[in-house]
Amino acid sequence: MAMREDTHAKKRRRPFPRRKVCRFCADKNLKVDYRDANTLKLFTTERGKIVPRRISGNCARHQRQISVAVKRARQIALMPYTATTI
C-alpha cells in the first residue's frame, strides 16, 4: 500500500513527464539546415512562432541553431513569420 501512495505523490507533478531529448544531439547525423523547412516546422507553433526550449527539449546549442535557421528560412520565404490571417 505504501507503494501506491508513492506513485500518487509522483503523479501529482504531471500526467506524462515525457523525457525530452535534443533531437540533434541524439542523432549526430542530423544537422540544422535552414533550407529544410519540414524539419524546422517541428520546432515552431502552427502560427509560426519558435517553440521555447523548455517545451521542445532542445539543448541550448541546437536551440540557438534552430532559432537562426528559422529566421533565415523566414527571410527567404521558406517559412512564415506568422500565420496568415483569413
Next chain:
Amino acid sequence: MAGVREYETLYILRPDLTDEAAVQINDRLKGVLERDGARLLKCNLWGKRKTAFEVKKHPKGIYVQMCYLSQPAFVGEFERNLRMIEPVIRYQTIKLAEDVDIEKRVAEQEATDRAQAEAEAKARAEAEARKAAGLSEEPPAPPSHENDDDADDRGYGDRRGRGRRDRDDDDLGGERDLRHKDEE
C-alpha cells in the same frame, strides 16, 4: 589575398518566368561571379515552389541556390547585381565557411558532385533492374535537394567540428541582407 569565404546565395525569381529566362539570369550572374574572381561551387535551380507568404504579391517563386567562394567584399557587388535584375524578387546570402582554401574546396566539391552523380546513376540502374525483373513497380527515388545538402555538408570533412562552432558564433554576422533585418 586575405580571407576567402564560402557563401551561399538563395534568390527567388518571379514565378511567371520561363525556364529559358531563368537560365539566362543565372548565366548572367555566373558571369558576374567570373568577372570578379569568385569561384562558383554550385548552382542549383530548385524550381518553382510555393512561398510561405506572398513575396511582392507572388504566391510562388522560382528558387535558385548559388554557392561560391569569394572575398567578403564581393557579396555586396553580387547583391547589387541581384537588385538590378528585375525578376529577382528576394535574395539572401549566408556565410558557410571562413578562410577557405580555394583549390581544396573546389576539389572537394567536385568529389561530392561525382559521388552524388554516381549514387544517382546507381539508384537509376537498380530501379531499371528491378523493373526489368518485374519484382516491383516502385518508382526510382527522384534526386532531391536534401540529398544534395547532405553531400555538401559532408564536404567539410575533418574540419567539421571547428567549422560548426565558428558558424554558430557568427551566424548572424554572416547574414547579409539589405532589405530586412531580424529584430531579434
